[in-house]
Amino acid sequence: MAAHWMKRLMAGCLAGMIFLFSAGAGAAERKEKVILDTDMVEMFDDGVALLMLAKSPKVDLLGVTCVTGNSWMQEGVACSLRQMELAGLKHIPVYEGMRYPIRPNRHTLFALERRQFGMGHDAWLGSLNLPEPASWEAAYRKLYKDEPALRPAAQHAVNFIIDTVRANPNEVTIAAIGPCSNLAAAIRMAPDIIPLIKRVIYMGGSFFQQGNVTPSAEFNWWIDPEAAQIMVRAPIREQIVFGLDVCEKVVFRKAHYDRLLRSIGDNSLSSMLRGTFVGQSFEKNAAFTHFVWDVLVAAAIIEPDIITAERACAIDVNTQYGLSYGQSLAYPKTAPEGCQKARIVMSVDSERFWNMVNDRQYWTVPQK
Numbered sequence: 001m002a003a004h005w006m007k008r009l010m011a012g013c014l015a016g017m018i019f020l021f022s023a024g025a026g027a028a029e030r031k032e033k034v035i036l037d038t039d040m041v042e043m044f045d046d047g048v049a050l051l052m053l054a055k056s057p058k059v060d061l062l063g064v065t066c067v068t069g070n071s072w073m074q075e076g077v078a079c080s081l082r083q084m085e086l087a088g089l090k091h092i093p094v095y096e097g098m099r100y101p102i103r104p105n106r107h108t109l110f111a112l113e114r115r116q117f118g119m120g121h122d123a124w125l126g127s128l129n130l131p132e133p134a135s136w137e138a139a140y141r142k143l144y145k146d147e148p149a150l151r152p153a154a155q156h157a158v159n160f161i162i163d164t165v166r167a168n169p170n171e172v173t174i175a176a177i178g179p180c181s182n183l184a185a186a187i188r189m190a191p192d193i194i195p196l197i198k199r200v201i202y203m204g205g206s207f208f209q210q211g212n213v214t215p216s217a218e219f220n221w222w223i224d225p226e227a228a229q230i231m232v233r234a235p236i237r238e239q240i241v242f243g244l245d246v247c248e249k250v251v252f253r254k255a256h257y258d259r260l261l262r263s264i265g266d267n268s269l270s271s272m273l274r275g276t277f278v279g280q281s282f283e284k285n286a287a288f289t290h291f292v293w294d295v296l297v298a299a300a301i302i303e304p305d306i307i308t309a310e311r312a313c314a315i316d317v318n319t320q321y322g323l324s325y326g327q328s329l330a331y332p333k334t335a336p337e338g339c340q341k342a343r344i345v346m347s348v349d350s351e352r353f354w355n356m357v358n359d360r361q362y363w364t365v366p367q368k
Contacts, residue, residue: 031060032301033171033198035161037097039069039126039178039220040076043273044252044290047083048357049177049298051269054089055362056302062164062172065157067097069178069223070126074099074133076178078140081150086268088366090150096136097157098181101224103321107132117323122212124219161186165193172196175301176231177203177294179220184227187234199238201301203294204228205328206244207315207344214326218244221317222326229317232340239342241315242296243328246345252290256354257282263358267365292357296348299356306356309347314339 034053040046053061066076073096080094100106106113110128133139140148153160161182165172174197176183187194204220205228211217221228232239257279264270273279281288299306314335318327330344 031058032173033060033062033168034173034175034301035062035065035164036175037065037067037157037161037178037180037182038076038080038175038294039067039071039073039223040064040079041070042079042083042276043269044276044278045292045294046070046076046177047079047272048292048362049175049294050080050083051087051089052295052298052302052357052362053175054084054087054092055364057361058302061092062168063153063160064092064094065097065161065182066095067157067178067182068099068101068127069220070124072099072127072130072132072139073097074136075127075130075139075143077136077152078133078143078148081136081140081148081152082144083269083272085149086272086365093153093160094150095153095155095157095160098185099132101179101181102184102226103224106223117214117325120210120212120214120217122219124213126219126223128223157182158185158189162190162193165196166190169196170198170237173198173301174200175297176200177220177297179224180204180227180231181224184224184230188230194234194236197236199240200231200236201240201242201297202231203242203247203297205241205315205317205344207241207313207328207330208245209248211327212244214323216318216324217326218328221328225317225319225326228326228328229319232315232317232342233338235340239315239340240300240345241342242293242300242345246347247291247293247296249347250292250296250350250353252278252292254282254286254288259354259358263360264363265360267363269363269365295357296345296353299353300345300348303352303356306348306352307345308349309345311344311346312341313344315342315344 206218213219313330
C-alpha cells in the first residue's frame with residue numbers, strides 16, 4: 001500500500017513539475033503585442049524603430065498605422081512598405097490613417113500661423129512644408145522610381161486600432177511615435193477601448209525644457225495638439241512619455257553612424273541610410289549631430305529597464321491657439337481636473353541603447 005501511494009505521489013510531483021516548466025516556458029516565449037503608430041520616414045528615426053520592433057524576438061508587431069506629421073500619411077505608407085520590402089517583412093500589415101490634424105486647415109493656413117506665432121530653434125516643418133501626394137502609390141513612385149511590391153491593408157488605420165485592441169484586451173502596447181491623430185480618432189469613435197489598452201508609449205512633448213519647433217512645443221504634439229490632449233487626458237492604464245527631456249540627452253554622432261553602417265553591412269538598408277538627410281549630413285560634416293527620438297521608444301519596449309530615471313506627473317497639452325499652442329505641461333502636485341498621471345522618462349542607459357541598435361539581428365536582409 002505504501003509503495004502504491006509513493007508511486008502516486010511521485011507521479012503527482014512529476015506532473016506538477018511538467019506543468020510549472022510548461023507554464024514558465026510559455027511565459028518566456030510570450031511576446032509583447034505592439035501597434036506602431038507613426039509618421040514614417042526612412043531609417044532614422046521611425047524606420048529604425050520599425051525594424052527593431054519587427055525583428056525583435058520579444059515583440060509581436062501587429063501592424064503599422066501611418067499618420068501625417070514628419071511626412072504626409074501617404075509618404076509614410078510608401079516608406080513603410082519600402083523598408084518592409086528591403087527587410088523581408090512582408091507579413092506585417094501597413095495601414096493608411098489620418099491625413100490631417102483635428103484643427104481645420106492647419107496646413108493651408110500655416111504660413112499665417114508662422115508669421116503670428118514665430119518658430120523655435122528647429123526649422124524642420126515636415127508635412128507643413130511639403131505638398132500633399134495624390135496617393136501612397138504616387139509617393140512611392142516619386143521616392144523610389146519603382147513599382148511597389150507590397151500594398152497597404154484595405155482597412156483604415158483607426159478601425160484597425162479599434163478592432164485590434166478589442167480582440168486583445170489588456171495586451172496591446174501602442175508605440176505612438178508620431179502625432180496622435182489616429183489614436184485620438186480611435187478612442188473618440190470607440191471609447192470602450194480605453195480601459196482595454198495595456199499602455200501607450202509616446203515620443204512627444206517637452207516638459208522641463210524648451211520645445212524645438214517653437215520655444216514651448218515639441219514637433220509631434222505641436223502638429224496635432226488637440227489629438228495629443230485627448231490621448232493624455234484619457235484614463236489609459238499606463239502612459240509613458242519620451243519627450244525632449246530625454247531625447248536630447250542621447251546625441252547621435254558620426255561615430256555612432258559609422259558603427260551602425262558596419263553593423264548593417266553592405267546592403268540595401270545601408271544604402272538607404274546613406275541617402276537620408278542624416279546620412280548625407282554626416283558624410284559632409286563629421287561634426288554634425290542629430291537625435292534618435294523614436295528609436296528610444298522601440299528600445300524601451302524591447303528592454304524596459306533601459307530607462308534609468310523618470311518622473312511621475314499629471315500631464316496636459318495646451319490647445320489654446322496662440323504663442324504656446326502645443327506646449328506640454330507637467331504637474332508634479334496639483335493638476336487641472338481631467339489630467340492623468342504619466343511616467344515622464346528623464347534618462348536612459350545610452351551605452352546599452354547603442355549596443356541594442358547595433359544588434360545585427362535587426363539588420364539582416366534577404367539575399368537576392
